[in-house]
Amino acid sequence: MMKKIFFLASLLLILVVLLTLKQGNHPKWSDYQKAYFAEQVSKLQVELGRVNDEAKKKQLQQDILSYQNRKPEIINLVLSEGKVERCKTCHIGLEEISSSHPSNTFGCAVCHGGNPLSLDETTAHAQMFGGSHPGSLEIASLSCGGPGGNGVSCHSGNQETGKNLVDSVKTSIMSTKAGELSVVRMTFGLDKTKEVAGLTKGQVAYRYPSPLQGRPNEGIFQQNCLNQCHQSGGELPVPLSQGKIQGNGCESCHILTNPTHTYIGDDTTIKGNKSGYGMVHNLTTQIPYNQCNQCHNQGSHDIIKMEFSVRPDMGKVIRDWTAGYSTWTDRLSDYYLPGELFAKCEVSLDCIDCHTRQDVMGDGKFYTSQHDAVHIQCLDCHGTKEKLPVTKKVENPKDLMFEEPITNPKFPALQKGDEIFMTTRGEELPFLRHKGDHWIQTSRVTGKTFKIPLVVGSQCKQVPEEQGADSCHKCHARTALHP
Numbered sequence: 346m347m348k349k350i351f352f353l354a355s356l357l358l359i360l361v362v363l364l365t366l367k368q369g370n371h372p373k374w375s376d377y378q379k380a381y382f383a384e385q386v387s388k389l390q391v392e393l394g395r396v397n398d399e400a401k402k403k404q405l406q407q408d409i410l411s412y413q414n415r416k417p418e419i420i421n422l423v424l425s426e427g428k429v430e431r432c433k434t435c436h437i438g439l440e441e442i443s444s445s446h447p448s449n450t451f452g453c454a455v456c457h458g459g460n461p462l463s464l465d466e467t468t469a470h471a472q473m474f475g476g477s478h479p480g481s482l483e484i485a486s487l488s489c490g491g492p493g494g495n496g497v498s499c500h501s502g503n504q505e506t507g508k509n510l511v512d513s514v515k516t517s518i519m520s521t522k523a524g525e526l527s528v529v530r531m532t533f534g535l536d537k538t539k540e541v542a543g544l545t546k547g548q549v550a551y552r553y554p555s556p557l558q559g560r561p562n563e564g565i566f567q568q569n570c571l572n573q574c575h576q577s578g579g580e581l582p583v584p585l586s587q588g589k590i591q592g593n594g595c596e597s598c599h600i601l602t603n604p605t606h607t608y609i610g611d612d613t614t615i616k617g618n619k620s621g622y623g624m625v626h627n628l629t630t631q632i633p634y635n636q637c638n639q640c641h642n643q644g645s646h647d648i649i650k651m652e653f654s655v656r657p658d659m660g661k662v663i664r665d666w667t668a669g670y671s672t673w674t675d676r677l678s679d680y681y682l683p684g685e686l687f688a689k690c691e692v693s694l695d696c697i698d699c700h701t702r703q704d705v706m707g708d709g710k711f712y713t714s715q716h717d718a719v720h721i722q723c724l725d726c727h728g729t730k731e732k733l734p735v736t737k738k739v740e741n742p743k744d745l746m747f748e749e750p751i752t753n754p755k756f757p758a759l760q761k762g763d764e765i766f767m768t769t770r771g772e773e774l775p776f777l778r779h780k781g782d783h784w785i786q787t788s789r790v791t792g793k794t795f796k797i798p799l800v801v802g803s804q805c806k807q808v809p810e811e812q813g814a815d816s817c818h819k820c821h822a823r824t825a826l827h828p
C-alpha cells in the first residue's frame with residue numbers, strides 16, 4: 346500500500362517536472378514572438394517584390410534573414426530608475442504609444458498597472474487599470490492622472506491647473522452629459538431654466554436620481570440617452586458592428602479607431618477580428634472629424650419618444666471612412682447630418698481646427714448647456730465689420746505652446762515675437778497666425794494652410810450684434826445638396 350502511494354506520488358512529481366520543463370522550453374511568449382517574426386518576414390517579402398533598387402533589395406534580404414534566424418528571448422525593459430518590465434516579451438510587436446511617452450523611460454505599468462515582471466498572461470494582467478481601456482474616466486486618475494515613474498505628476502495634480510486634464514475632462518459637459526439632462530427636463534417642464542436643481546459639478550447625468558421625476562419614460566431616457574457613450578460601461582451609439590463597442594474617456598478622442606474598432610497593428614497577441622480596440626497602439630492629438638463623429642452627427646434624437654434614428658446615409662459615411670481618404674464632395678456629405686447648414690470652413694477645416702482645447706477637454710467649470718460650454722465663435726477667426734480678430738504677441742519662450750511640436754508634427758514653426766490669435770474668452774489659438782497682411786490658419790490634422798477671409802473690408806451684410814452661427818448661416822449656407 347505504502348509502496349503504491351509512493352509510486353503514484355513520484356509519478357505525479359515526474360509529471361509536474363516534465364510539464365514545467367515543457368513550459369520552460371515552450372512558453373506561450375515564444376509563440377507570440379515566433380508569430381511576430383513570421384509576420385515581419387512576410388511583410389518584408391511583399392516589400393521585396395515591389396522594390397527595384399539593388400541596394401534596397403540587399404538590405405531587405407538581410408532583414409528577412411535576421412528575422413528568420415531570430416530566436417525568442419525574454420525582453421527586459423530597463424527603465425530609467427532601474428525597474429524592470431517584461432510585458433514586451435509577449436507584446437513584442439506593439440507600437441510605441443507616442444513620442445512623448447517613450448517605452449524605454451515610461452514602460453507599460455505606469456499607464457496599465459498589472460505585474461510587469463510576470464511572464465504568465467493571467468498574473469501579468471492581474472489588477473490592470475481598466476483592461477484594454479486604461480483611458481476610461483473611472484480609472485483615468487490612476488492611469489493618465491497617476492504619478493509618473495520619477496514621481497512627477499502626469500495629467501492631474503499639477504500646480505498649473507491647465508495641465509490637469511483628467512480633472513477637467515471628467516467635469517466637461519461631454520463627460521457629464523448635463524446638457525442632455527437639462528434640455529430634456531426643460532422640454533418636459535420640470536425646470537424653467539437650464540439649471541438642474543441638485544446636480545453638482547462633475548456629477549454624471551445618469552447618476553442623477555430620478556432625472557424625469559418618475560415619469561414612465563424615465564427608464565428609457567436613462568438607457569437610450571444618458572447611459573450612452575464614454576461613461577462607465579457605456580457603449581458608443583455606432584450602429585457599425587453587431588458586437589458592443591465601448592468609447593472610453595481619453596481614448597475616445599486620442600486613439601484613432603476604424604469603423605469596426607479592430608486592431609490592425611503588429612502585436613500578435615491581439616486578434617484582428619476582435620472588436621474594442623483602436624487601430625494601433627498610438628496616442629495622437631491629430632484627431633480627424635470622423636473620430637469626433639463616432640458620437641456626433643450619427644443621427645437624430647427624438648426627445649419626446651426617447652428614440653435615436655441613425656442617419657439614412659450612414660452606409661456611405663462608413664464606406665468613405667473605411668476607404669481612409671475622402672474627396673471634398675464626400676467630406677461635404679459625410680461631415681454633418683443631411684440637411685444641416687454650414688459655412689465652407691465648417692467642412693474644409695476639421696472639428697479641432699475650430700474647437701479649442703477647453704471646448705473638447707473642459708475648462709473646469711460646470712455647464713448645463715452645450716451653448717454655454719462652447720468657447721469658439723465665428724468672430725474669433727473672422728472678426729466683425731468693425732473689429733479685426735484678437736491676437737497676441739508670443740513673448741515668453743517658456744510658454745506651453747512651444748511644446749506643441751512634441752505632440753503635433755504639423756505645428757508651424759513658432760518664434761518669440763510671432764503673433765497668434767486669441768479667442769474672446771482668452772484662449773490661445775497657436776495654429777492661427779497674423780503676419781503683415783496675412784491671416785493664416787494651419788490645420789492641426791492635415792497641416793494644410795488656409796487664408797482666413799476677414800469681415801472687415803468685405804461686402805458682408807451681417808448685423809454687428811448678431812454674431813451667433815445661426816445668424817451667419819442665414820446667408821452663408823451650404824448643404825450637401827447645395828455645396
Ligand code: HEC
Pocket residue numbers: 432433436439442446448451452453454455456457477478479480596600608612615621622623624625626627
Ligand atoms: C501613455 C500610456 C500608455 C503606455 C505607456 C502604454 N500604453 Fe498600452 N494602451 C494605452 C491606451 C490608452 C490603450 C487603449 C488603446 C485603445 O483604445 O485601443 C492601450 C492599449 C494597449 C493594448 C491593447 C491593444 C491596443 O493597442 O489597443 C495593449 C496590448 C497594450 N496597451 C500594451 C502595452 C504595453 C506592453 C506597453 C509597454 C510597452 C504599453 N501598453 C504602454 C496606453 C498606454
Ligand code: HEC
Pocket residue numbers: 373374431432433434435436453454457458459460461462463464465466469470476477478614615616
Ligand atoms: C504571457 C504573455 C503576456 C504577458 C507577459 C503580458 N501580456 Fe498582455 N496580453 C497577452 C495576450 C495573449 C493578450 C490578448 C488577450 C485576449 O485576446 O483576450 C493580451 C492583452 C493585453 C491587453 C488588452 C486587454 C484586452 O482585454 O484585450 C493589454 C492592455 C495588455 N495585454 C497589457 C499588458 C501589460 C501592461 C503587460 C505587462 C504588465 C502584459 N500585457 C503582459 C499576453 C501577455
Ligand code: HEC
Pocket residue numbers: 517518519521522523524525526574575592597598632636637638639640641696697700703704705714715716718719720
Ligand atoms: C464618446 C462620445 C463623444 C466623442 C468621441 C466626442 N464627443 Fe463631443 N459631445 C459628446 C456629447 C454627448 C456632447 C453633449 C453633452 C450634453 O449636451 O450633455 C458633446 C458636446 C460637444 C460640444 C459642445 C459642448 C462643448 O464642450 O463645447 C462640442 C464643441 C464637441 N462635443 C466637440 C467634439 C469634438 C471636436 C470631438 C472630437 C475631437 C468630440 N466632440 C468627440 C460626445 C462626444
Ligand code: HEC
Pocket residue numbers: 480485489500510511512514515519594595596597598599630632697701702705706748749752753
Ligand atoms: C473630446 C475629445 C477629447 C477627449 C475626450 C480628450 N482629449 Fe485630450 N485633446 C483633445 C484635442 C483636440 C487636443 C489638442 C488640443 C490642444 O492641445 O490644444 C488634446 C490635447 C491633449 C493633451 C495635450 C497635448 C499637448 O500638446 O500638450 C493632453 C496631455 C491630453 N489631451 C490629455 C487628455 C487626457 C488625459 C484625457 C482624458 C482624461 C483627454 N485628453 C481627453 C481632445 C480630447
Ligand code: HEC
Pocket residue numbers: 634637638641642680690691692694695696697698699700715716719721722723812813814815
Ligand atoms: C469652422 C469652425 C468649426 C468647425 C470646423 C466645427 N465647428 Fe462646431 N462650432 C463652431 C462654432 C463657432 C460654434 C458655436 C456656434 C454658435 O455661435 O452658436 C460651434 C458649435 C458646436 C456645437 C454646439 C452646438 C450648440 O448647440 O451650441 C457642437 C456640439 C459642435 N460645434 C460640434 C462640432 C463637431 C463635432 C465638429 C466636427 C464634425 C465641428 N463642430 C466642426 C465652429 C466649428
Ligand code: HEC
Pocket residue numbers: 688689690691693694698699721722723724725726727786795796797798814817818821
Ligand atoms: C478657427 C477659425 C475659424 C472659425 C472659428 C470660423 N472660420 Fe470661417 N473660415 C476660416 C478659414 C480658414 C476659412 C477659409 C476656408 C477655405 O478656404 O476653405 C474660412 C472661410 C469662411 C467663409 C468664406 C468661405 C465661403 O465662401 O463660405 C465664410 C463665409 C466663413 N468662413 C464663415 C464662418 C462662420 C459663419 C463661422 C461660424 C460658424 C466661421 N466661419 C468660423 C476659419 C474659421
Ligand code: HEC
Pocket residue numbers: 723724727798799800803804805806807808811812813814816817818819820821
Ligand atoms: C444678410 C446676409 C449676411 C449675413 C447675416 C452674414 N453675412 Fe457674411 N457676407 C455676406 C455677403 C453678401 C458677403 C460678400 C460676398 C462673399 O464674399 O461671399 C459676405 C462676406 C463674408 C466674409 C468674407 C468672405 C470672403 O470670401 O472674403 C466673411 C468672413 C463673412 N461674411 C463672415 C460672416 C459671419 C461670421 C457672419 C455671422 C456673424 C456673417 N458673415 C453674416 C452676407 C452676410
